[in-house]
Every structure is written in structure tokens, then in C-alpha cells.
Amino acid sequence: MNLSEKIELLIKRKQLSASQFADKLGIPRSSISHILSGRNKPSLDVVQKILRVFPEVSAEDLLFEDRSLGASLVTNVAKEPSPVASPSLFDAVLPTPSESPKNNSPEQTIVQSNLRRSKESAVSTPQEGPTAPVVPPRLEKTIERVLIFYTDGTFSESRPM
Numbered sequence: 001m002n003l004s005e006k007i008e009l010l011i012k013r014k015q016l017s018a019s020q021f022a023d024k025l026g027i028p029r030s031s032i033s034h035i036l037s038g039r040n041k042p043s044l045d046v047v048q049k050i051l052r053v054f055p056e057v058s059a060e061d062l063l064f065e066d067r068s069l070g071a072s073l074v075t076n077v078a079k080e081p082s083p084v085a086s087p088s089l090f091d092a093v094l095p096t097p098s099e100s101p102k103n104n105s106p107e108q109t110i111v112q113s114n115l116r117r118s119k120e121s122a123v124s125t126p127q128e129g130p131t132a133p134v135v136p137p138r139l140e141k142t143i144e145r146v147l148i149f150y151t152d153g154t155f156s157e158s159r160p161m
Helices: 003-013 018-025 029-037 044-053 059-063 106-123
Strands: 146-149 155-158
Touching: 003 018, 003 029, 003 044, 003 059, 018 029, 018 044, 044 059
Parallel strands: none
Antiparallel strands: 146 155
């Protein structure tokens, strides 16, 4: 069963008209009409809205052709989403105070990561034996090159003399 057929089945099981379904999703009625007639395939935005409005529909059941919509869709009453939802791939990870955007400009982030590397290499213990020479960490830094990116997609590169 393809995605358009599953949407049609969902509309029937929820006992809605195509117009009511479109209104619930907040999309134009013509979009649902075109999907149901086979003229258009559902967009990612439509699929996301279906999953948001009908939390009892699993993304896997809706998207994979070899899966059918669950029997839980027979009633018009939506189940409450489970209180412990598994995190989505797109869930934002909240920054720690030291990673907060107001505390970190891109330059500070680069400097902090380079400082961490310097500390890690200075702390690492050298291997025993004559085969592992001890290399002191490089403390002096010089600019290798500067890249400037323009909004038209071009860039320029400068190197110190």
C-alpha cells in the first residue's frame, strides 16, 4: 500500500472528509485532493503534519509500503502520546553553559578546541623506550591562510608573505 492510499485509509478510519482532514493538518484542501487523486505525492511537510496531528500513527507504518496502518486508527479518538517519547534525530541538544551561543563566537570555539588539544598533548605520557621521541607541544602559532566567503558564492584567499 503506497503513501497516498494510506492517507486515504487514515481519512476513512478517522471518519473525516478530505476537506476536514486538510483543515486539521492546516494545509490547502486542494493538496489533499491532488494526493488522493494520485496527481501529486505527499510532501515531507504533509507527512510531518500528519504525524504531528495524529500521534498514534507511527512514521514507519505510514512511510514503509510493506507495513499497514495499525488497528488503533479505527476509532476517532486519538490516544495520548506516551509521556516518555524516544528522542528524534532532530531533537535539539541543549548546550551546557560553557557552550551557550552567547559565550561562544566561532573564534572562541576554535581557540578553545585548540587549547584542549595543546593541554591533551602536554599531559600525555611518552611511551617508554628509545623508539618514542618526546616532541614538545608547538606553542607558537602563525596564520597559514585567510579565506573570505562572499554571499554570491565566491571566495578569496590570502596568505601571509
